[in-house]
Amino acid sequence: MAQQQITLLPFLYPFLLCRPWPYSAKQLALKPAIVLRRWQGSISSPSRNEAVSAPEVAPSTSRLNPPPWDYSRFIFQDKCTVTVVAGSGGHGCVSFLREKYIEEGPANGGDGGSGGSIYIQAVDGLASLHKLARRRVIRAGRGKNGQGKSQGGKRGDDILIQVPVGTVVREVGRFDPVEEDERWLRSLMSEMGKQEALNIASSRRHRWVFPPGAQPSEFLQTALPRLPPPRRPSLSALEPEAPIHLDLSEPMSQPLLLAAGAVGGYGNPRFISRSIGRPRFATRGEGGMTLELEFELKLLADVGLVGFPNAGKSTLLRSLTNSRTRVGAWEFTTLSPNIGTVVVDNLKGRPLVSSKEKTPRTHFTIADIPGLVEDAHLDRGLGLGFLRHIERAEILAFVVDLGAENAVQTISSLWNEIGQYDRLRNMETSLEENLGYVTWSPFDNSGARLHDCQDTNKESSIANSSDTGKMHYKRRPLPPLELPPISMKPWLVIATKADLPESKENFLAVRDYLSDIESGVLDHPSGNHLGWKKRIYVIPVSAIRGEGIDVIPSLVMGLLEDR
């Protein structure tokens, strides 16, 4: 019987490969080894010496085999530094009641409005930080100035920054004018005594507002009262502790406050006293806080496709998702990650794949990552940038080309690169901890002026001409994010191009190799003896024909749940 099958094989081969994948949803929960035995049984492999007729050529242009120019660009950015500025407060108003028969009415200037605040929220449905990176500086609205007839100024507009789930936000630097003012006042008090310091603080021209058209001499001639101490908005109690470090790993139902808008200045009625009946001055609003924040994606996608260039990763992504990533028969067709979403929902709110979780997933994301080359850990090819993306996937799917010479060798080389990278990263992290710039205070000495500082890597000190004296701004690079070693991540192998001749032998070798790793006969290929080897699936597919790929979602969902 087997003999008959083998002799018939040249004719059966194209037919067998074109038929639909024969596994039911129930079977998908089985171990792939069983699934693969079925595959093996139904398609008998050609013997080594046997000539196999050329496989049926897939239609030259289809969604899965598109011409190289048929693609849409996925703009991707996983890291950016943005300066956010909370809104300054509006100024208080100098105004007096004027009515018929009341020539010199009482003061009725309104207070300035408070500035807009900056909020952040992690939301589903975003995959990249490129929109944020384009902004560079994000400013909340300034509070409007107070007006006559005791009208307070309008609040400034708030800003909501939406980021993908899995974003880490870290503070690079901050400049808080209120804190600066307090610091300056404290140092003045310690130098000259309280009374003298408060007199100097109150005589600062730029803190006061005079009516339009007032002569400069008016400032000198006016007996000014004590300036109110620097004020913070009550909302600032909700700000995260400095330096900011947020790990937004869950979708947020409500935004989180990053920087509260500054308070507005006092209108002139606030300064009525026994000695000053008609104050011709008001105060300015406080300045808004400036934060320089680094946004970094800790989680790129649920699954990362890892493979050598030209292995068929992009074609696989196209076959699993609606992605229109570029496919080409040359190496490095993909130069930056592409992310696609696999929907496992039948659009009636029930997931198609059975799940143990209370609120089962209805989708997961896959990242097609640029091809890896040997010595990538030494920054060859697309090098370290590429490995950084691998680090940010929850599960790794190794895409190996069954048409290439030795698929087992491919897997072990890929893991070797990843293992080397893991080791390098470990060394780097311990070095940084020794250097001691893991913890730092945004103000090491006497404070900072953020907007004057350009160089990101060097400490900078700058002279400030304002009356707050000379200020130093220290800025240090942030350490890399702490991520678990890649070798500890669950992984599976997707053996693609199964439609090519002699792919079967290659596949069987891969299957044996993986079952040896799983059973402990062989070490984890990364060299890390703690590497993940619980259940290593191997799935033969022909992505270009869309065959075998419907097994992948259920297996991936299982791995994601078991993590």
Ligand SMILES: Nc1nc2c(ncn2[C@@H]2O[C@H](COP(=O)(O)OP(=O)(O)OP(=O)(O)O)[C@@H](O)[C@H]2O)c(=O)[nH]1
């Ligand atoms: N026969 C066959 N060819 C395939 C299959 N999958 C992909 N290819 C072909 O392999 C070539 C490379 O495919 P890509 O999907 O661009 O490979 P890649 O891994 O994304 O390549 P890089 O982006 O350079 O890393 C293309 O010519 C595809 O048509 C398959 O299942 N069978």
Ligand SMILES: [Mg+2]
């Ligand atoms: Mg590609």
